[in-house]
Amino acid sequence: MMWHVLGILLAAYGGLALLLFIFQSRLVFYPETGRELISTPARIGLPYEDLHLKTSDGISLHGWYIPAAQSRGTVLFLHGNAGNISHRLDSVQMFHRLGYSTLIFDYRGYGHSGGTPTEQGTYRDAEAAWRYLTEQRSIPSCRIVLFGESLGGAVAAWLAARQKPAAIVIASGFTSVPDLGQRIYPYLPVRWLAHIHYDTRESLQSVAAPVLIAHSPEDEIIPFEHGRALFAAANSPKQFLELGGGHNDGFIFMREAWVKMLGDFLGKQMNVACGRV
Numbered sequence: 001m002m003w004h005v006l007g008i009l010l011a012a013y014g015g016l017a018l019l020l021f022i023f024q025s026r027l028v029f030y031p032e033t034g035r036e037l038i039s040t041p042a043r044i045g046l047p048y049e050d051l052h053l054k055t056s057d058g059i060s061l062h063g064w065y066i067p068a069a070q071s072r073g074t075v076l077f078l079h080g081n082a083g084n085i086s087h088r089l090d091s092v093q094m095f096h097r098l099g100y101s102t103l104i105f106d107y108r109g110y111g112h113s114g115g116t117p118t119e120q121g122t123y124r125d126a127e128a129a130w131r132y133l134t135e136q137r138s139i140p141s142c143r144i145v146l147f148g149e150s151l152g153g154a155v156a157a158w159l160a161a162r163q164k165p166a167a168i169v170i171a172s173g174f175t176s177v178p179d180l181g182q183r184i185y186p187y188l189p190v191r192w193l194a195h196i197h198y199d200t201r202e203s204l205q206s207v208a209a210p211v212l213i214a215h216s217p218e219d220e221i222i223p224f225e226h227g228r229a230l231f232a233a234a235n236s237p238k239q240f241l242e243l244g245g246g247h248n249d250g251f252i253f254m255r256e257a258w259v260k261m262l263g264d265f266l267g268k269q270m271n272v273a274c275g276r277v
Contacts, residue, residue, distance in 0.1 A: 030082040031109040037086040062112035063105025077104040078152030084111030094253035142274040154198035161206035167269040216243035
């Protein structure tokens with residue numbers, strides 16, 4: 001009897017592990033959560049260009065370029081794993097107020113972009129956006145800032161390890177998907193099962209640009225220690241900004257003190273970046 005019960009438990013455990021492996025993408029990406037665009041920059045008084053970027057594997061990505069008059073630089077915005085670009089207009093408005101143009105786009109499978117999201121696919125998407133700025137708009141890499149929120153922080157770190165941006169900002173980022181998954185499913189061998197990695201910490205170790213890590217101790221989805229671990233992994237120069245509130249309400253633009261620190265950080269990097277590369 002005992003062996004029978006043990007067999008059932010082992011089968012159930014194995015089945016749960018198999019489900020985690022097979023449906024991993026659904027646990028990481030949420031492209032259908034608010035896929036329709038709910039607004040545009042024009043509705044908050046910002047002029048913009050509607051773009052369709054082409055990736056190296058032929059996927060069409062939808063995005064917006066929001067110019068700033070007498071722009072101090074350009075922010076390449078890499079958003080998190082749910083929603084679309086129309087849900088990030090507060091951040092776009094903040095960068096505009098700080099004097100920065102912004103390129104924001106939806107990854108493949110999100111918003112009005114084609115394709116299906118994958119880890120490697122999001123990296124190609126980020127590369128397509130980088131090429132658009134540096135090749136089509138002829139913006140020097142030392143005038144581009146990478147801003148990644150949550151999952152976008154992993155994409156930003158990956159891109160920064162391969163390019164030379166003026167700076168990189170990671171808000172509410174995680175060290176890696178296996179690290180985060182092991183916390184959520186402590187009873188499963190997540191590190192063995194993971195085929196999606198997004199190893200932000202590893203990427204940061206190869207980033208030469210100045211780094212700003214922003215995280216909240218009250219983040220209920222990505223623990224504060226992930227932010228501290230990313231800060232520890234980053235090369236100098238680097239700064240840490242302690243936010244407040246949960247994962248979905250601890251945004252940088254919500255407090256003037258946070259916006260000021262971000263603005264000071266970016267301004268300092270822009271003043272020295274092109275002389276550094």
